[in-house]
Amino acid sequence: MNIEKYSFGVGDRFCRQGKAQLQAIIQARQAGVEIVPVWNKSFREHSIIGTNPVDTRREADHAVKQLNWHEGYYVDADHIHLKNVEGFIEASNFFTLDVAEEIAKPAEPQTIQQFIADCKSYLGELRIAGIEESFSISTELLTAIGNKFLSAVQQAGKIYRRITQRKGEDRFVTEVSMDESDLPQTPVELFFILKMLAQQNIPVQTIAPKFTGRFNKGVDYVGDARTFEKEFRDDIAVIRCAVKKFGLPANLKLSVHSGSDKFSIYAPIHRSLKDSGAGVHIKTAGTTWLEEIIGLAEAGGQGLDIAKEIYTQAYDHCEQLCAPYATVIDIDPARLPDPVQVEGWDEQQYTSALRHDPGNPGYNRHFRQLLHVGYKIAAQMGRRYLDAVEKYETVIARNVTENLFERHIKRIFLSPQ
Numbered sequence: 001m002n003i004e005k006y007s008f009g010v011g012d013r014f015c016r017q018g019k020a021q022l023q024a025i026i027q028a029r030q031a032g033v034e035i036v037p038v039w040n041k042s043f044r045e046h047s048i049i050g051t052n053p054v055d056t057r058r059e060a061d062h063a064v065k066q067l068n069w070h071e072g073y074y075v076d077a078d079h080i081h082l083k084n085v086e087g088f089i090e091a092s093n094f095f096t097l098d099v100a101e102e103i104a105k106p107a108e109p110q111t112i113q114q115f116i117a118d119c120k121s122y123l124g125e126l127r128i129a130g131i132e133e134s135f136s137i138s139t140e141l142l143t144a145i146g147n148k149f150l151s152a153v154q155q156a157g158k159i160y161r162r163i164t165q166r167k168g169e170d171r172f173v174t175e176v177s178m179d180e181s182d183l184p185q186t187p188v189e190l191f192f193i194l195k196m197l198a199q200q201n202i203p204v205q206t207i208a209p210k211f212t213g214r215f216n217k218g219v220d221y222v223g224d225a226r227t228f229e230k231e232f233r234d235d236i237a238v239i240r241c242a243v244k245k246f247g248l249p250a251n252l253k254l255s256v257h258s259g260s261d262k263f264s265i266y267a268p269i270h271r272s273l274k275d276s277g278a279g280v281h282i283k284t285a286g287t288t289w290l291e292e293i294i295g296l297a298e299a300g301g302q303g304l305d306i307a308k309e310i311y312t313q314a315y316d317h318c319e320q321l322c323a324p325y326a327t328v329i330d331i332d333p334a335r336l337p338d339p340v341q342v343e344g345w346d347e348q349q350y351t352s353a354l355r356h357d358p359g360n361p362g363y364n365r366h367f368r369q370l371l372h373v374g375y376k377i378a379a380q381m382g383r384r385y386l387d388a389v390e391k392y393e394t395v396i397a398r399n400v401t402e403n404l405f406e407r408h409i410k411r412i413f414l415s416p417q
């Protein structure tokens with residue numbers, strides 16, 4: 001199973017927007033760019049909401065059938081570990097092996113020695129086509145890289161083999177992710193990580209390194225977009241070289257765990273893809289759930305009431321909701337509007353604060369981030385929330401599709417303006 005050149009991760013907390021999401025991918029095709037959808041949902045999301053991977057599978061299959069989609073599509077076991085992969089095996093055909101936790105854990109000294117021996121031919125000056133500067137490779141550097149990443153890659157091997165034992169080889173797409181770690185991985189580190197992955201016989205098709213800068217959930221990139229672009233282009237060059245040298249799958253590509261809405265790096269990504277001809281996987285976080293609230297608020301009446309209620313409760317449980325996402329959000333509590341004030345907002349005030357339109361003076365990224373992690377509140381509302389989502393389906397679907405197509409797909413794949 002080989003994933004296509006361009007793929008787009010669509011996260012969907014409540015598994016209700018499959019059709020609206022696929023509609024955006026169809027619009028992309030009509031506009032001339034071939035993208036395939038990947039429904040991604042992590043163990044963390046499933047456990048907070050109380051859904052199972054099979055729910056995501058059903059949603060995807062249903063959307064595909066209803067909209068007559070005949071191209072590829074995938075269900076991603078997002079950020080899984082050895083301890084929780086089991087529940088995803090049946091329903092998923094894309095597995096994101098998350099080994100960030102294993103970074104810098106000690107590997108067996110003899111396996112590190114072996115790795116260094118295997119890389120002997122790279123000692124000295126390493127040049128990679130497409131990268132201006134060369135890299136100086138020493139035994140010390142290889143030792144440092146081995147100490148940092150070998151245990152993580154070995155762990156990826158264990159998870160990969162667990163999946164193949166149950167599912168068989170070639171029946172799924174493998175991604176390896178290291179993005180939820182403290183430090184970014186440099187292009188030269190990526191080169192040797194790919195070498196290790198090849199030695200573990202993992203047919204990795206997408207790889208998610210941690211890039212420079214901050215990728216907070218649901219809001220824009222924080223960092224220097226030029227530094228990002230250089231790193232992104234270098235990583236593309238590294239992948240191209242590694243595919244040839246290490247015999248990795250020819251369609252291996254970068255996966256950007258964007259956390260959604262990284263508008264300021266969409267143009268650099270667009271340019272880099274255009275110039276290199278490389279493919280990419282863009283993984284968004286669950287901002288589709290925010291479009292559900294926007295739709296509810298826009299609908300007014302009962303919808304707006306529920307949207308307000310969710311905010312009030314999220315505000316009251318701010319600390320608890322933010323805890324699992326501590327490393328990927330930056331909320332200043334002083335900038336959160338008082339729920340009493342929000343209670344008095346009309347449709348437009350609410351949607352202006354929430355919708356990610358930096359040009360709108362009403363936009364409030366603290367409000368947006370809190371609601372982004374506040375989906376547990378809606379999950380606790382149970383039927384009442386889902387009924388409202390069904391009742392206002394039309395206005396919600398319009399927002400979901402428009403967000404994915406206009407604000408993301410268009411800027412990354414079609415025209416960055």
Ligand SMILES: [Zn+2]
Nearest residue numbers: 177179180257
């Ligand atoms: Zn990630």
